[in-house]
Amino acid sequence: MPNWLLPEYIADVLPSEARKIEELRRLMLDNFRLYGYELVMPPLMEYVESLMTGAGADTDLRTFKLVDQISGRMLGLRADMTTQVARIDAHLLNRATVTRLCYAGSVLHTRPSGLHSTREPFQIGAEIYGHAGLEADAEIQELALGSLALAGFSDVRLDLTHVGVLHAILEQDPVAKKDYEAIVALLRGKDVPGLQQQCAKYSQATRAALEALPNLYGDVEVLKRAREVLPALPGITHALAELAALAASAIGRADIAIDLADLRGYQYESGAMFALYVPGLPNAVARGGRYDHVGEAFGRARPATGFSLDLRELARLLPTAERKHSIRAPWGNAPELKEKIAELRKSGEVVIQSLPGHNDEQDEFECDRALVLDESGSNWILKNLG
Structure with missing residues (x-):
């Protein structure tokens, strides 16, 4: 190798x-x-x-x-x-x-x-x-x-979710609470058949709420639908209110989407979560x-x-x-040359000294000017290389 x-x-x-x-x-x-x-x-x-x-x-x-x-x-x-x-x-x-x-x-x-x-x-x-x-x-x-x-980036999509919705549902069912990581994995993958199979051993209320989550996605109107289909638990009510407030604060800055099953992250989140998407990249x-x-x-x-x-x-x-416009200068130890180069660099110019026997070749810089001696041979001036 x-x-x-x-x-x-x-x-x-x-x-x-x-x-x-x-x-x-x-x-x-x-x-x-x-x-x-x-x-x-x-x-x-x-x-x-x-x-x-x-x-x-x-x-x-x-x-x-x-x-x-x-x-x-x-x-x-x-x-x-x-x-x-x-x-x-x-x-x-x-x-x-x-x-x-x-x-x-x-x-x-x-x-x-x-x-x-x-x-x-x-x-x-x-x-x-x-x-x-x-x-x-x-x-x-x-x-x-x-x-x-x-x-x-001006074309940005903001996806909002809230892990508090899931926490509130599982708090009502000790059996389901023990399977937290498995449920999160199924919700992340939008694995509806797998979720239905997982929920078979839970109470009817827990099963109905969990199976509703993968379908609760779309624009901010999803929050209204969530209030209708999810149980009126304090934790859920609070989470949906926070999502509504965060969505309102981002109006005009991004396209807003809500997805109550999008729980991707590092699994230490405890409340509102968001992901940002831009054109050209499938991942957040x-x-x-x-x-x-x-x-x-x-x-x-x-x-x-x-x-x-x-x-x-x-x-x-x-x-x-874009390549940075720069100045090409000869190599030398003459005090006047060094002073002129230092002056140009102090003003923010890029000055590249050509080492003896080499042509400059850089991806980042385009030498459109050169530092040369004037006709009198006593002053260093900039010459436009076109």
Whole structure:
């Protein structure tokens, strides 16, 4: 096997794509800061027990594991950064007030999440801790939509759901509650026959409510239909009201859809959830939602909501970046030449010095000007190369 081959679904990021990713990262992090979010940088690996805290079986399967040569304990390479940031809020910062945190970095997956996905996404996201009200959910949703707008996407679809609907249904049936993960898997796959078979052992009320969920999808009118067919439990009433409010806050910024069976995520969500879709990508480009219980294992339960997206996947959807106009300069140690180059770079110009015996060849830059001596041979001037 050639030694330049990489593992499947692992790829180098070449100059033009790397520049798009980096520019998106800077744009989004700067925008997060305008909202008051503080940047944190969790480690790439932790003890498995910490990484798996509050996460479901799907996160466990996605996580690469290895033995620590120092402690002998099992380490995990992060597959998601949300639980890490929750640990930072709960254990290290330990603030009593609302805390807004953001992050950006690579994560690793044992398997790709989609047909053309990488196993090394570049995850960027934002989280709010300490506020249980819907205002935090609305801010995170606004921030996620704003991030896609910064990337140049105007045709966005917002899919909303709420795990509280399922929780309220299962709370009424202890037998069904034990099968939570199996029911979630069937709802995610819209496996109606499988769901009917699973529900055969539950009470009539539970069976009717669960079997109704896969058909409760569409525009915001679905909420009206849900109130008619689902039991009038306080938890369901509250969840549907929150979905209506979040949908109203996004009017004019995205096409809105409701799907009460779309429970895809990391299985630590506890309330309203959303997914964002853009043309050209079958998978959700961003996901977010409320996860109020993750911090419990770190000694401090805090209301929490946030979102994340993969910058590598997003960058692939964008057109090739235009080549940067730049200046070609000769190689030399003359003080006047060095001073002129430094002056140009300080003003924001890209100046590429040609090394002796080589022609410049870059994907990212187009030398449309050259630094040359004037006719007197004493002053360096810019010459348009056309």
